[in-house]
Amino acid sequence: MPGIDEVAMRAGVSTATVSRALSGRGQVSPATRERVVAAAKAIGYVVSSNASGLATGRTRNVGVVIPFLNRWFFSSVVEGAESALMGYGYDLTLYNLGGGGEERRSVFDDFLLRKRVDAVIAISLELTTDEVASLLEVKKPMVGVGGPLAGVRTLSIDDVEVARLATGHLIALGHREIAHLGGNEDPGAAFHLPTNRREGYQAALEDAGIPVDPNLIIYADFTLQDGYATAKQLLGSPHKRPTAIFAASDEMAIGAILAARDLGLRVPQDVSVIGIDDHELSGFFGLSTVAQFPALQGRRAVEILMDQLHPTRAESPSVNTPLPFELIVRSSTATPGGG
Amino acid sequence: MPGIDEVAMRAGVSTATVSRALSGRGQVSPATRERVVAAAKAIGYVVSSNASGLATGRTRNVGVVIPFLNRWFFSSVVEGAESALMGYGYDLTLYNLGGGGEERRSVFDDFLLRKRVDAVIAISLELTTDEVASLLEVKKPMVGVGGPLAGVRTLSIDDVEVARLATGHLIALGHREIAHLGGNEDPGAAFHLPTNRREGYQAALEDAGIPVDPNLIIYADFTLQDGYATAKQLLGSPHKRPTAIFAASDEMAIGAILAARDLGLRVPQDVSVIGIDDHELSGFFGLSTVAQFPALQGRRAVEILMDQLHPTRAESPSVNTPLPFELIVRSSTATPGGG
DNA sequence: TTGAAAGCGCTAACAA
DNA sequence: TTGTTAGCGCTTTCAA
Numbered sequence: 001m002p003g004i005d006e007v008a009m010r011a012g013v014s015t016a017t018v019s020r021a022l023s024g025r026g027q028v029s030p031a032t033r034e035r036v037v038a039a040a041k042a043i044g045y046v047v048s049s050n051a052s053g054l055a056t057g058r059t060r061n062v063g064v065v066i067p068f069l070n071r072w073f074f075s076s077v078v079e080g081a082e083s084a085l086m087g088y089g090y091d092l093t094l095y096n097l098g099g100g101g102e103e104r105r106s107v108f109d110d111f112l113l114r115k116r117v118d119a120v121i122a123i124s125l126e127l128t129t130d131e132v133a134s135l136l137e138v139k140k141p142m143v144g145v146g147g148p149l150a151g152v153r154t155l156s157i158d159d160v161e162v163a164r165l166a167t168g169h170l171i172a173l174g175h176r177e178i179a180h181l182g183g184n185e186d187p188g189a190a191f192h193l194p195t196n197r198r199e200g201y202q203a204a205l206e207d208a209g210i211p212v213d214p215n216l217i218i219y220a221d222f223t224l225q226d227g228y229a230t231a232k233q234l235l236g237s238p239h240k241r242p243t244a245i246f247a248a249s250d251e252m253a254i255g256a257i258l259a260a261r262d263l264g265l266r267v268p269q270d271v272s273v274i275g276i277d278d279h280e281l282s283g284f285f286g287l288s289t290v291a292q293f294p295a296l297q298g299r300r301a302v303e304i305l306m307d308q309l310h311p312t313r314a315e316s317p318s319v320n321t322p323l324p325f326e327l328i329v330r331s332s333t334a335t336p337g338g339g
Numbered sequence: 340m341p342g343i344d345e346v347a348m349r350a351g352v353s354t355a356t357v358s359r360a361l362s363g364r365g366q367v368s369p370a371t372r373e374r375v376v377a378a379a380k381a382i383g384y385v386v387s388s389n390a391s392g393l394a395t396g397r398t399r400n401v402g403v404v405i406p407f408l409n410r411w412f413f414s415s416v417v418e419g420a421e422s423a424l425m426g427y428g429y430d431l432t433l434y435n436l437g438g439g440g441e442e443r444r445s446v447f448d449d450f451l452l453r454k455r456v457d458a459v460i461a462i463s464l465e466l467t468t469d470e471v472a473s474l475l476e477v478k479k480p481m482v483g484v485g486g487p488l489a490g491v492r493t494l495s496i497d498d499v500e501v502a503r504l505a506t507g508h509l510i511a512l513g514h515r516e517i518a519h520l521g522g523n524e525d526p527g528a529a530f531h532l533p534t535n536r537r538e539g540y541q542a543a544l545e546d547a548g549i550p551v552d553p554n555l556i557i558y559a560d561f562t563l564q565d566g567y568a569t570a571k572q573l574l575g576s577p578h579k580r581p582t583a584i585f586a587a588s589d590e591m592a593i594g595a596i597l598a599a600r601d602l603g604l605r606v607p608q609d610v611s612v613i614g615i616d617d618h619e620l621s622g623f624f625g626l627s628t629v630a631q632f633p634a635l636q637g638r639r640a641v642e643i644l645m646d647q648l649h650p651t652r653a654e655s656p657s658v659n660t661p662l663p664f665e666l667i668v669r670s671s672t673a674t675p676g677g678g
Numbered sequence: 679t680t681g682a683a684a685g686c687g688c689t690a691a692c693a694a
Numbered sequence: 695t696t697g698t699t700a701g702c703g704c705t706t707t708c709a710a
Contacts, residue, residue: 001454001477003687014697019689026690027695049453050392051687054702059389061432061455069414069421070619079408082435086442091455093400093432096421103425114388115340115703116400116430138340225623261600280409284564342703353681358705365706368679390703393686454687681710686703694697 002043010039022047053115061091062305063117065107067125068098072251072279073294077123077145080298088306093117097125108134119305121298122149124193141308143301148192155301157292157323159193163200164207165327166274166290167246171208174335175244175272178205179216181230181256182248194222197248197276216242220252227255235263235271243336244272250279250289257285257332268334278328286331297323341382349378361386392454400430401644402456404446406464407437411590411618412633416462416484419637427645432456436464447473458644460637461488463532480647482640485633487531494640496631496662498532502539503546504666505613505629506585510547513674514583514611517544518555520569520595521587533561536587536615555581559591566594574602574610582675583611589618589628596624596671607673617667625670636662 008015013032020026021036028036039045053059064081066074082092093116095107108131112120119141127144132151135142144154170178180201184194202212220230227247235241235256247253253275260267267273267286275282278291300323347354352371359365360375367375378384392398403420405413421431432455434446447470451459458480466483471490474481483493509517519540523533541551559569566586574580574595586592592614599606606612606625614621617630639662 005687015688016690016698017696020696023689029695032695044452046449046452046454048393048687049455050389050398051702052689053389054387054393054704055687055689057702069408069418070411072409075408075414078433079435079437082408082433083437083442086434086445086450089449091432091450093430094417094421095425096418098418098422103422106425110385110428111425111430113383113385115385116388224620228623281563284567343705344703354704355682355706356680359680362705366679371679387703390686391705393688394703394705396686679710682708684705684707686705689700689702691700692698694695 002045004045004047006043007036007040007045010042011035057115058309059116059118060089061093061117062302063093063095063112063120064123065095065097065112065120065125066123067096069094069096073146073277074123076294077298077301080295081121081302082298083295084299084302088302090118090302112140113138118309119143121145121301121305122147122152125149127152141305143304145297145301146193153304155297155304155323157325159196160200160203162276162290162292162325163197163246163248164204165200165325166276167201167204168207169288169327169329169333170244170246170272170274171204171210173244173272173333175242176210176336177213177216177240177242178210178244178246179218179234179242180246180248181218181220181227181234181252182222183217183219194248201246215240220247222249222252224251224255224258227252228259229255231256231259232263235260235265242271244274244333247273247275250275250277250282250287253287253289253332254279254281254285257287267332269337272333272336274333282328283330288330288333289328291326291328293324341384343384343386345382346375346379346384349381350374396454397648398455398457399428400432400456401641402432402434402451402459403462404434404436404451404459404464405462406435408433408435412485412616413462415633416637416640419634420460420641421637422634423638423641427641429457429641451479452477457648458482460484460640460644461486461491464488466491480644482643484636484640485532492643494636494643494662496664498535499539499542501615501629501631501664502536502585502587503543504539504664505615506540506543507546508627508666508668508672509583509585509611509613510543510549512583512611512672514581515549515675516552516555516579516581517549517583517585518557518573518581519585519587520557520559520566520573520591521561522556522558533587540585554579559586561588561591563590563594563597566591567598568594570595570598571602574599574604581610583613583672586612586614589614589616589621589626592626592628592671593618593620593624596626606671608676611672611675613672621667622669627669627672628667630665630667632663 004015008018021028021033085092097104122144124146142152144152146156182194183198218230220226245256256273275289278289343354347357360367360372424431436443461483463485483491485495521533522537557569559565584595595612614628617628
């Protein structure tokens with residue numbers, strides 16, 4: 001493991017010049033830089049991030065905190081963030097809070113504070129005021145993705161608008177009995193995403209003058225399994241079966257499609273289904289949806305962090321742009337009774 | 340951000356003693372240790388990993404290299420590894436090779452060598468000899484999960500046996516026309532998993548004296564989509580339709596179930612289907628499968644690394660145990676024509 | 679059991 | 695443009 005002085009000797013310069021030449025900070029003549037780079041390459045020199053980090057106070061590493069990894073949305077955001085970070089020469093260290101209370105405390109009290117990360121990205125996480133405070137206290141830039149974070153720059157689609165768009169699509173097709181899967185059991189819950197989507201659904205109905213029927217709002221987990229179970233219940237009743245279902249996630253929506261099939265109902269002739277996400281399986285199931293772009297959200301989060309970490313960079317103009325979403329119409333939605 | 344000397348002052352000892360008291364290395368009187376710990380807690384002191392790492396040469400961080408994050412198997416292994424590492428006080432930094440060639444090179448040439456990680460876990464990766472060599476050269480302990488890695492300790496289920504078990508289950512039920520989805524297009528391919536599973540399939544047939552019919556071995560990607568497409572093709576032919584399908588992954592198997600349904604075939608009455616994995620959706624689809632336990636594989640990989648990193652630890656006796664797998668019979672398999 | 683002091687490998691003033 | 699040098703915050707001999 002060669003050190004900087006070995007490079008310096010070979011290039012016939014001082015270690016300071018090597019540092020300058022390799023890091024790009026400070027002025028070095030092109031000729032010198034070339035010699036240094038060649039010498040470094042020749043002996044396979046790579047800077048020690050510890051030594052560099054100790055001297056500069058920066059680590060070129062960002063922490064990503066997630067509630068679990070095993071879900072399409074999260075792993076996609078992480079992928080997007082990882083690839084963007086790598087482009088900037090940053091590492092990504094992952095903190096999975098799935099384990100529960102003790103694990104969570106130690107992440108915030110120890111891991112994130114070891115000066116190991118320059119910044120943190122929190123994905124779909126409700127951080128307590130204390131947690132946010134302890135991070136901000138050490139002046140670590142921080143951005144949230146997909147979850148409201150008091151006092152922190154947050155990146156998230158406009159869930160109300162997204163839901164309104166999905167519901168509006170169904171209304172435009174002529175549906176009036178539209179059920180909603182998702183909702184939110186606990187009105188005081190800190191996590192607003194399900195609530196926001198339900199509100200968008202209601203707003204769309206109201207815009208169209210369609211009364212909101214509380215019986216058509218079904219609380220469900222955001223999983224395929226629960227989408228299936230609740231949709232089966234909903235569609236199984238011979239009475240007032242809705243002509244369309246708006247599910248708050250694609251996984252639920254796919255569950256609903258499968259439930260409809262198992263009941264002998266045709267999608268979209270007997271029931272239209274739309275979701276939110278554009279999950280990797282949605283195309284396969286012909287599911288109409290409002291796409292959000294999680295990998296892009298991860299990249300965006302990184303951009304914002306880089307702007308804060310390197311204020312010299314031209315401030316990216318897109319930083320304040322709301323996140324994009326897009327209606328994707330496939331074969332799971334049509335006019336009521338139509339095909 | 341308080342430093343070690345502040346703790347030392349408050350505790351009325353030297354920084355050396357603080358270091359000893361907090362790290363557990365070296366002798367410190369209980370009374371002194373207690374004072375130090377109290378002082379550290381009082382001011383919220385956390386060691387700087389850079390400084391500590393620079394002084395010791397260790398980082399308490401392991402690198403995990405994966406081909407992509409967005410698949411159940413990978414994210415599950417990573418989850419298992421992450422939680423095990425956190426238990427040992429280690430961080431996990433993630434290197435996703437999904438981006439392609441250039442990214443891959445820079446991971447191996449730069450990122451992993453910055454002395455930022457103490458060890459690396461490579462998941463389902465075919466590393467080139469050069470890549471392995473460059474890691475071993477810097478003496479980083481390394482373990483592979485789920486992929487053969489020349490010269491590296493590798494953790495992986497016995498794919499031949501797993502396939503044999505799955506196929507054997509079908510044979511025991513009385514099936515003789517058993518198709519296989521998976522295979523391996525390229526006989527010279529470096530990645531042996533599909534080949535091994537195909538060989539296990541063939542071995543089971545041969546054990547039972549059933550001739551291997553090459554027409555029943557279908558090359559397919561390990562995805563739900565391709566499982567669907569190939570199974571539809573296979574089952575759509577009215578002639579010699581097999582009575583059972585053994586898919587090399589659960590995602591393919593689920594695709595096959597959906598294909599059967601779309602063709603009006605009942606599972607398992609008209610066709611039995613079995614996969615490998617015990618994917619999170621397999622229970623929902625009633626899929627019989629041979630479970631492997633990816634989160635456990637991640638934990639095991641960490642154990643092995645810890646044994647190498649801290650040779651003082653009692654060598655875990657389980658380290659050489661082959662990875663477990665288990666036949667899980669659900670409703671997708673039955674006797675031919677049976678229910 | 680504890681303290682003094684010399685690094686760990688690099689960066690960034692400051693000087694030249 | 696380049697070199698000298700004093701740290702960055704901790705760990706670890708060596709002495710006491």
